Amino acid sequence: xxxxxxxxxxxxxxxxxxxxxxxxxxxxxxxxxxxxxxxxxxxxxxxxxxxxxxxxxxxxxxxxxxxxxxxxxxxxxxxxxxxxxxxxxxxxxxxxxxxxxxxxxxxxxxxxxxxxxxxxxxxxxxxxxxxxxxxxxxxxxxxxxxxxx
Numbered sequence: 001x002x003x004x005x006x007x008x009x010x011x012x013x014x015x016x017x018x019x020x021x022x023x024x025x026x027x028x029x030x031x032x033x034x035x036x037x038x039x040x041x042x043x044x045x046x047x048x049x050x051x052x053x054x055x056x057x058x059x060x061x062x063x064x065x066x067x068x069x070x071x072x073x074x075x076x077x078x079x080x081x082x083x084x085x086x087x088x089x090x091x092x093x094x095x096x097x098x099x100x101x102x103x104x105x106x107x108x109x110x111x112x113x114x115x116x117x118x119x120x121x122x123x124x125x126x127x128x129x130x131x132x133x134x135x136x137x138x139x140x141x142x143x144x145x146x147x148x149x
Contacts, residue, residue, distance in 0.1 A: 019073050019084055020048060020092055026099040026108060027078035030062075039064050045074065045081035048097070050088040058091065060110050090114075 022030075030046055047065040050058050068074055071086040084092060095112040 018075055018077065019089055019094075020077070020082065021096045022077040022080060022082070023096065023098040024078055025101075026097045027080045029099040029106075029108075030080055034064060037064065041079075041081065045083045047083045047085075048088065048092060049085060050091040062108065 044064045049061045073084045
């Protein structure tokens with residue numbers, strides 16, 4: 001029994017990893033957007049989600065939300081409150097959200113280890129869990145919005 005207790009103590013020493021990581025740039029941009037929309041960060045949070053659609057089968061979404069729903073994971077990243085529903089959490093676990101500003105304009109980029117591939121637009125992806133490895137390659141044409149056709 002002492003061995004089991006020792007293993008439990010060792011397991012508790014590791015801090016749990018956040019569901020999503022946000023770069024400083026992404027958090028700063030999102031907090032700026034909240035201020036521009038006059039949204040109080042004590043009342044509103046960023047909701048990150050995955051929905052069906054897009055040229056690769058699934059697409060990312062982000063919105064500001066003032067309602068925490070049953071099953072949501074709630075956490076703070078660089079002073080930004082974040083909400084993720086339990087279904088989206090499966091697809092987003094371990095992802096990193098960044099804000100990229102270039103000559104072509106700025107936008108959010110999600111680096112998702114659960115993605116088997118996606119469109120060149122970066123807004124849709126195919127999940128590894130749903131057998132996307134081979135299917136992603138056959139969908140390499142892209143969507144109309146990214147010029148991949």
